[in-house]
Structures are given as C-alpha cells and as structure tokens.
Amino acid sequence: AQKITQTQPGMFxxxxxxxxxxxxxxxxxQSYGLFWYKQPSSGExxxxxxxxxxxxxxxxxxxxxxNFQKARKSANLVxxxxxxxxxxxxFCAMSPTTSGTYKYIFGTGTxxxxxx
Amino acid sequence: xxQVTQNPRYLITVTGKKLTVTCSQNMNHxxxxxxxxxPGLGLRQIYYSMNVEVTDKGxxxxxxxxxxxxKRNFPLILESPSxxxxxxxxxxxxxxxGNTEAFFGQGTRLTVV
Numbered sequence: 001a002q003k004i005t006q007t008q009p010g011m012f013x014x015x016x017x018x019x020x021x022x023x024x025x026x027x028x029x030q031s032y033g034l035f036w037y038k039q040p041s042s043g044e045x046x047x048x049x050x051x052x053x054x055x056x057x058x059x060x061x062x063x064x065x066x067n068f069q070k071a072r073k074s075a076n077l078v079x080x081x082x083x084x085x086x087x088x089x090x091f092c093a094m095s096p097t098t099s100g101t102y103k104y105i106f107g108t109g110t111x112x113x114x115x116x
Numbered sequence: 117x118x119q120v121t122q123n124p125r126y127l128i129t130v131t132g133k134k135l136t137v138t139c140s141q142n143m144n145h146x147x148x149x150x151x152x153x154x155p156g157l158g159l160r161q162i163y164y165s166m167n168v169e170v171t172d173k174g175x176x177x178x179x180x181x182x183x184x185x186x187k188r189n190f191p192l193i194l195e196s197p198s199x200x201x202x203x204x205x206x207x208x209x210x211x212x213x214g215n216t217e218a219f220f221g222q223g224t225r226l227t228v229v
Binding site for chain 2: 006009033035037043044045047050052091093095097103104105106107108109
C-alpha cells in the first residue's frame with residue numbers, strides 16, 4: 001500500500017535554530033516524487049521542495065533541504081535558521097509515477113511552532 | 117499569474133441542499149484532483165481527473181460527484197450534503213509525471229448543519 005507517515009504531530013523549535021521534520025513513505029513503485037508543503041494558519045498550501053526518487057543529491061531550496069534516504073524510505077525536511085514565520089503545519093507527500101495515476105498521497109502533517 | 121481558483125472560500129449550508137464548489141486552473145494542466153482535509157487525517161483524495169472526460173475515484177469518494185467537461189474546470193458537487201462532509205476542501209492541478217508539484221487552490225471551508 002502507498003502510504004506517508006509523519007510521526008510528529010507537533011514540534012517546537014527556538015528561533016534561529018534548525019529543525020527536522022520526519023517523513024517516511026511506503027511504495028512499491030520504483031519511480032516517485034517526494035514533496036513538502038507548508039500550510040500557514042491562513043490555510044493555503046505552499047509548495048516547498050521536491051525530491052525525485054532517482055535524484056542522487058538531496059534537494060535544497062533556500063533554508064529548506066530534504067534529507068533523502070532511499071534505503072530507509074525517509075524524506076525528512078530540514079529547516080535551517082528557523083523564523084517565526086515558519087510556524088505552520090507541514091505536510092509530506094508522495095506521487096508514485098510508475099503506477100500511472102500520478103496520485104499525490106499526503107501524510108497527516110506536523111504542526112511546527114517557532115518560539116521567540 | 118499561474119493559479120488555481122476555488123469558489124466559494126467559505127460556505128455554510130444545510131443538510132440535503134445540493135451545492136457545487138468550482139475549481140479553475142490557468143496552467144493547462146492535465147491532472148486535477150479534489151482533497152478534503154480533516155484534523156489528524158491530513159489530506160485525503162476525493163476524486164481525480166487525468167484529462168477531459170476522464171475522472172476516477174480517490175480514497176473517499178462517497179457523497180461526491182465531479183465532472184471534467186473542459187480542461188481548466190473541475191467542479192466538485194455534493195448532491196445531498198451531510199454534516200460529516202463538513203471539512204476544508206482543496207482543488208489541485210499538476211502536469212503529468214509526478215515529478216512536478218501540485219498547485220493548490222485557496223481552499224473552501226464547508227460547514228453542513
């Protein structure tokens with residue numbers, strides 16, 4: 001079964017420190033994409049970062065990096081130098097491509113609170 | 117500006133009164149889908165469409181209908197809403213491949229009383 005697991009319902013981090021949000025996935029597809037989205041309190045879904053299953057290097061986008069460990073089926077999001085504006089819900093998602101449906105499967109989310 | 121537009125943003129309705137939530141994208145994306153978001157459950161897919169006139173059920177399709185008559189539009193229809201359909205709904209679109217991000221609408225917060 002295709003599944004995304006986020007085991008941290010909520011996390012706190014001190015401003016300016018780094019934080020890692022965990023994500024593990026389960027799929028039998030060989031080709032898939034992994035994504036992270038941010039949902040602030042206003043509700044919209046903001047795309048943060050993408051990692052392809054065949055990408056050998058970890059993806060980075062500004063202060064966001066994705067720690068991709070294929071053998072462990074994990075795709076953790078690392079936010080460096082946390083800011084107050086990073087307080088939000090974060091969703092990990094996967095899109096298997098070889099199955100042909102291009103479905104996006106989401107985890108249950110991690111609510112991050114950045115402390116001043 | 118590339119965007120997915122949902123309407124309305126907020127809706128309170130009564131049980132059994134048919135409603136439609138509209139979704140339109142201007143990126144010429146083939147793939148569109150609807151999700152509902154509930155606390156502790158993340159986003160669950162309701163229906164998706166691979167192209168015009170091609171739709172299929174997601175994980176939680178009961179009580180919902182969709183149509184895809186034009187590439188840009190993908191409305192969500194609740195024929196007889198019930199209180200358990202109170203939720204935050206998102207429309208999303210993407211190009212094929214699974215290697216591009218899904219673009220989301222602003223969300224529709226639906227309350228059924």
